[in-house]
Amino acid sequence: MARTPVQVTEAAPTSRGGLRREAFLKAALEVFLEQGYEAASMAEIVTRAGGSLTTLYNQFGDKQGLFLAVISERVQLLTASMFVELSAHTPVETGLTRIAEQSVTKLLEPASLELYRLILGLGAKFPDVATAFQKNGPDRVSAALAAYLADRAEAREIEIEDPVEAAYLFISLARAGLVTRALLDPEFRPCADDIKASVRTCVNLFLNGVRPRPAT
Amino acid sequence: MARTPVQVTEAAPTSRGGLRREAFLKAALEVFLEQGYEAASMAEIVTRAGGSLTTLYNQFGDKQGLFLAVISERVQLLTASMFVELSAHTPVETGLTRIAEQSVTKLLEPASLELYRLILGLGAKFPDVATAFQKNGPDRVSAALAAYLADRAEAREIEIEDPVEAAYLFISLARAGLVTRALLDPEFRPCADDIKASVRTCVNLFLNGVRPRPAT
DNA sequence: GGACACTTGTAATATTCATTACACTTAGTT
DNA sequence: AACTAAGTGTAATGAATATTACAAGTGTCC
Numbered sequence: 001m002a003r004t005p006v007q008v009t010e011a012a013p014t015s016r017g018g019l020r021r022e023a024f025l026k027a028a029l030e031v032f033l034e035q036g037y038e039a040a041s042m043a044e045i046v047t048r049a050g051g052s053l054t055t056l057y058n059q060f061g062d063k064q065g066l067f068l069a070v071i072s073e074r075v076q077l078l079t080a081s082m083f084v085e086l087s088a089h090t091p092v093e094t095g096l097t098r099i100a101e102q103s104v105t106k107l108l109e110p111a112s113l114e115l116y117r118l119i120l121g122l123g124a125k126f127p128d129v130a131t132a133f134q135k136n137g138p139d140r141v142s143a144a145l146a147a148y149l150a151d152r153a154e155a156r157e158i159e160i161e162d163p164v165e166a167a168y169l170f171i172s173l174a175r176a177g178l179v180t181r182a183l184l185d186p187e188f189r190p191c192a193d194d195i196k197a198s199v200r201t202c203v204n205l206f207l208n209g210v211r212p213r214p215a216t
Numbered sequence: 217m218a219r220t221p222v223q224v225t226e227a228a229p230t231s232r233g234g235l236r237r238e239a240f241l242k243a244a245l246e247v248f249l250e251q252g253y254e255a256a257s258m259a260e261i262v263t264r265a266g267g268s269l270t271t272l273y274n275q276f277g278d279k280q281g282l283f284l285a286v287i288s289e290r291v292q293l294l295t296a297s298m299f300v301e302l303s304a305h306t307p308v309e310t311g312l313t314r315i316a317e318q319s320v321t322k323l324l325e326p327a328s329l330e331l332y333r334l335i336l337g338l339g340a341k342f343p344d345v346a347t348a349f350q351k352n353g354p355d356r357v358s359a360a361l362a363a364y365l366a367d368r369a370e371a372r373e374i375e376i377e378d379p380v381e382a383a384y385l386f387i388s389l390a391r392a393g394l395v396t397r398a399l400l401d402p403e404f405r406p407c408a409d410d411i412k413a414s415v416r417t418c419v420n421l422f423l424n425g426v427r428p429r430p431a432t
Numbered sequence: 433g434g435a436c437a438c439t440t441g442t443a444a445t446a447t448t449c450a451t452t453a454c455a456c457t458t459a460g461t462t
Numbered sequence: 463a464a465c466t467a468a469g470t471g472t473a474a475t476g477a478a479t480a481t482t483a484c485a486a487g488t489g490t491c492c
Contacts, residue, residue, distance in 0.1 A: 020469075036337070038254030042450065052470045053451085063450065114340070120399050121252070121337020124330070127402045134400040158426040169393060169421055176388035176396070183336050184350040186343045205385055209425030210374040236439080258480065268440045269481085279480070 023049040024056055028070045033114040037067055037122060071129055074115050079137035081106045086144060088151040092158055093203060095148055100174035100199045103141055107179050108190060117183055142167045158207070174202045239265040240272055244286045249330040253283055253338060287345055290331050295353035297322045302360060304367040308374055309419060311364055316390035316415045319357055323395050324406060333399060358383045374423070390418045 027049035031040045042063055046053050060066035082103040086095045106112055116133075123130040146167035152158050160166040178198050182188050190198070243265035247256045258279060262269050276282035298319040302311045322328055332349075339346040362383035368374050376382045394414050398404050406414070 034340075036254065036341070038252065041448080043448095052472095054453095054471085055469055057451070058468080117336060117339060120333060123333060123399055123402065124250075125252070130400045130402075134397070138400075156428065159428045160426050165417065166421075166426060169389065169417065172392035172396065173385065173389045176392035177385060180388065180392070181350070183339055184346045184354075186339065186346075201381065201385065205382075205422070205425065207425050207427045209421065209423045209427075210376050210382060211423045211425075212372065212375045213429050257478080259478095268442095270441085270483090271439055273481070274438080 020049075020051050020055055021059055023051065024059065024066070025070050025073060028066055029074060029111075032067060032070060033111065033118060036118065037125075042066075068126070068129070071115070071118070071126075072132065074111075075119070075129065075133050075136065078106065078112050078115060079133065079140070082137055082141055083144065084141075086148040088148065090148075092149075092152045092207070095152070096170065096203045096206065097199055099141065099145055099148075100170070100202060101195060103171065104174055104178060104195055104199065105192070107175065108182060108195065113179070113182055116179075120183075138171065142171055145171060170202070170206050173206060174199060177202070236265075236267050236271055237275055239267060240275065240282070241286050241289060244282055245290060245327075248283060248286060249327065249334060252334065253341075258282075284342070284345070287331070287334070287342075288348065291335070291345065291349050291352065294322065294328050294331060295349065295356065298353055298357055299360065300357075302364040304364065306364075308365075308368045308423070311368070312386065312419045312422065313415055315357065315361055315364075316386070316418060317411060319387065320390055320394060320411055320415060321408070323391065324398060324411065329395070329398055332395070336399075354387060358387050361387060386418070386422050389422060390415060393418070 024045065027045045028040075030048065031045050034040075040063075042053065042056065045066075046056055049056075056066070060069055084099050084102045086099060090098075107116060119130055119133050142164070146163040149158065149160060149167055149170075150163040153160050153163065178190050178195065182190065240261065243261045244256075246264060247261050250256075256279075258269065258272065261282075262272055265272075272282070276285055300315050300318045302315060306314075323332060335346055335349050358380070362379040365374065365376060365383055365386075366379040369376050369379065394406050394411065398406065
């Protein structure tokens, strides 16, 4: 009956069921990311995880249940890791750079990127997964950045009308370049320095624009 | 033997085979967009298109052949429609607004958006499709914009170091906000005015940044 | 009008896969 | 040690589905 013990802190499980469950989730993630939802086979997952098909069904109900369990767990981890705390007094270049590097770096890790691809591709079939990602990831990062930008505007470091909109734009700008390209071009694997360079350009553009300004 | 007559201009075909082929492509597009590649069924496509399974196989070989035929045709159309010619003397606000509105509007049409979703989702399985999209769509738009920006820089309307990078950033910025949100949130269907507003914000940000500037 | 190529409808074929049944073994608890 | 709940391995079951075969129809061109 898939008795999932309520376990608030997802510590390393050591019970038999817990171990099995972990192995299943790990193998399922692999297979779903490699082959996509439809093409993934339950038998293949069991082959990689060890254990038996029966147990797999007992623990997760059916294929969709397994998929949702795997994906929501990973979305949780990914969105949490994209987040970064910004203390209000951090200078604006530093804050923007930090938040952009963190979120872009995480999203570009191969496992994250393929997860993101899966979420995007199945947005029509599993809208809840897509929405959960949006709410817990991008939206939370955006909200934190908005608060920070509002503070920086108070300090006269920047001039913006709508901090929420500005935050969303900056995040989009930072993410769009590398991540979109990586999704479309399998050869494109930016390294840490590429990310730093891209973020620097974005921060600079966001702050200064391209219009000539008189020397200060 | 799938005798595809070489027909440079894809005018309305009137031959028997041509008509059948058109109906197949139309139905296949529908089904692939609705259900995805794996879940789409050849039988369902024939049911919608009329005609017979045998003819479908004669014309396209197999499922993958049909898929590639449909998708590359639509990618062609979509990427062509995203493009916009910019004459060099157009003022920079106008040029940026025009190119962004065109490409974002096209990409947000439901059929285009689902096509884009399909391309992204299958990027790992059909990398050539993804690459073709990138090369014929975003890259070409980017290149045209880069040339235009270089010209505007000559005219001292803007100051940029690398027109290609600047163009890519602007396009990413313009596209990312609405398109990414639309991919993740099925409820989110921006109207023409939303697009105009978003583009205006992007153009403004791209040109001016958020840093305070002394009154001119 | 007749030949020929293409098309049609239907029914195999053969494979894959989710899901379940069953008989048996094992781990953890008292 | 015995009991119980869960796990294992294997093999049904049943449904989809891609793909092919075949017999007969139909439009087109001479």
